[in-house]
Amino acid sequence: MTRLHVNIDHIATLRQARGVNYPDPVFGVPVVEMAGASGITVHLREDRRHICDRDVELIRATVSTVMNLEMAASRDIIDVAKRIRPHMCTLVPEKREERTTEGGLRVADDPARMADVVAELKDAGMRVSLFVDPDEREIDASLRAGAQTVELHTGDYCEASSDEARALELEKLAHCARFAHQLGLDVAAGHGLHYHNVGPVARISQIHELNIGHAIIARAVFAGLDAAVRQMLDAMGKK
Ligand code: PXP
Numbered sequence: 001m002t003r004l005h006v007n008i009d010h011i012a013t014l015r016q017a018r019g020v021n022y023p024d025p026v027f028g029v030p031v032v033e034m035a036g037a038s039g040i041t042v043h044l045r046e047d048r049r050h051i052c053d054r055d056v057e058l059i060r061a062t063v064s065t066v067m068n069l070e071m072a073a074s075r076d077i078i079d080v081a082k083r084i085r086p087h088m089c090t091l092v093p094e095k096r097e098e099r100t101t102e103g104g105l106r107v108a109d110d111p112a113r114m115a116d117v118v119a120e121l122k123d124a125g126m127r128v129s130l131f132v133d134p135d136e137r138e139i140d141a142s143l144r145a146g147a148q149t150v151e152l153h154t155g156d157y158c159e160a161s162s163d164e165a166r167a168l169e170l171e172k173l174a175h176c177a178r179f180a181h182q183l184g185l186d187v188a189a190g191h192g193l194h195y196h197n198v199g200p201v202a203r204i205s206q207i208h209e210l211n212i213g214h215a216i217i218a219r220a221v222f223a224g225l226d227a228a229v230r231q232m233l234d235a236m237g238k239k
Pocket of ligand 1: 007043070100189190192211212214
C-alpha cells in the first residue's frame with residue numbers, strides 16, 4: 001500500500017491569515033499520525049508565508065513518523081535544514097509570486113549545481129528527494145545529481161481537462177515511475193491530488209509515497225482532520 005505523507009502547510013496558512021497563534025500546525029502532527037499517515041510534510045518557503053522556523057523546529061522534535069521538509073535550494077533554507085535535520089528534504093523550485101509550487105525542478109539544466117546541494121544535505125545525514133515533472137530526462141539527471149528519491153509532479157494529471165488527457169498524463173506518470181524505479185530511485189508523487197483523482201495514482205505500484213496537502217486540510221474544515229486523513233487513505237486504497 002502506498003504511504004501517505006500529509007502536507008500540513010495550510011493549517012499554518014489559516015493561522016497567518018490573522019497573524020495569531022492558532023491553529024497550530026504542530027498540533028496537527030499527532031492527529032495526522034494517529035489517523036494512519038506515514039509522514040508529515042511541510043514547505044518552509046523563503047518568504048515564510050505559512051510554515052515558520054519555529055514550526056519546523058517543533059515538528060522535528062515531536063514527529064513520531066518521518067518529517068519531509070520541502071525547500072528551495074537556497075542558502076538560508078539549506079542552513080535551516082542542516083540545523084533541524086528532518087528525515088528527508090525534498091528540493092522544489094520556488095518563485096515568490098506563485099500561489100503554490102508550479103512545475104518540477106529543472107535538474108537537467110544545471111545538474112552540477114543540484115549535485116552540490118544534494119551532496120551537502122546527504123552529508124548532513126538527510127535523505128534527498130527531487131520534485132520533477134514526469135520526464136525521463138529529469139529523472140535521469142536526478143539520479144546523476146545523487147538524489148535517492150524523485151517526487152513526480154502530478155499537477156498536469158490533476159488539471160487535465162478531459163478523460164483522454166487525464167489518461168495520457170496517468171500513463172506518463174506510470175511510465176516515469178517504472179523508469180525511476182528501474183534506475184534504483186524511490187518514487188513519490190504529489191501536487192493537486194484530491195479524493196476523486198488519487199486512486200489511479202496510488203495504484204501505480206512503483207509509487208511508494210504520496211504527498212497530499214490542500215485537499216486534506218480543506219476537507220478537515222468540515223469533517224475534522226482525523227476523518228479527512230482516514231478518508232484520503234480510503235480513497236488511495238479504492239479499486
Ligand atoms: N509535493 C510538493 C513537492 C509540493 O510542493 C506540494 C505543495 O506544497 C505538494 C506535494 C502538496 O500539494 P497539494 O497541497 O496540492 O496536495
